[in-house]
Amino acid sequence: MNIGEAAIQSGLPPKTIRYYEEISLISPLRGANGYRTYGDKDIHLLRFLQRARSLGFSIEECRLLLSLYEDKHRASADVKSLALAKVEEIDLKLVELQSLRHTLQALAENCHGDDKPDCPIIDDLAGKHKHADHTARKHRQ
Template sequence: MNIGDVAERSGLPPKTIRYYEDIGLIRPGRSANGYRAFGESDLHKLAFLGRARALGFTIEECRTLLDLYEDEHRESAVVKRLAEDHLARIDEKIAQLQSMRATLAHLVSACHGDSRPDCPIIDDLGRDPDPSGAG
């Protein structure tokens, strides 16, 4: 398969596929004319990487997951630990986003949104982050 074929079948853009090759996540063969020649195993790896990235795994985590995917003697405990760590980071981000949302929702509801210059949103954004005023 050429890069267009594997891009279509994997759902990844050719630019992403080239990037994954550049950083060593995949290693397609080369045909006699020098073009990339992707096999079914490359397609499976690309689909695997696409799903892992869609779940928010970093490139380095994807590298580890891909190594584990290819290791027939892997321990599922290692995979689970990696996924649990990632899940904990997602939960942290969700908590941060919920806090941001609550703060912004409060500010939006406190703003009259009229022709006056008073605006609690601007006031909050412009306040001194150091409550002691020292900084």
């Protein structure tokens, strides 16, 4: 299949797919006419990338995830612990996403029109979880 169809199947714009090729995340075949040709496996990878990127994983993190995903010798403890570390990161994201959801839901449902200057939801908002230590973690991208 050509890039246009691959774009539809994966949910990524063609430009982005070409860019991912440029940075060696994916290597589609080429037809005799020079057109890129994508197989089912390529589509899997692209969808995987679409998901991971839209959820805030960086390109390099995606590269790592892909290496897990493609590693045919997954026995190594390294690889396993890497996967589990990513699972933990995801669990954190899940918590934050649920918290954000809760906030918005509350804004939509509970604050319909009252204009108290200090809506309790706002106080509730970001005051729960400590993040600290930005110095120790690369903030995305």
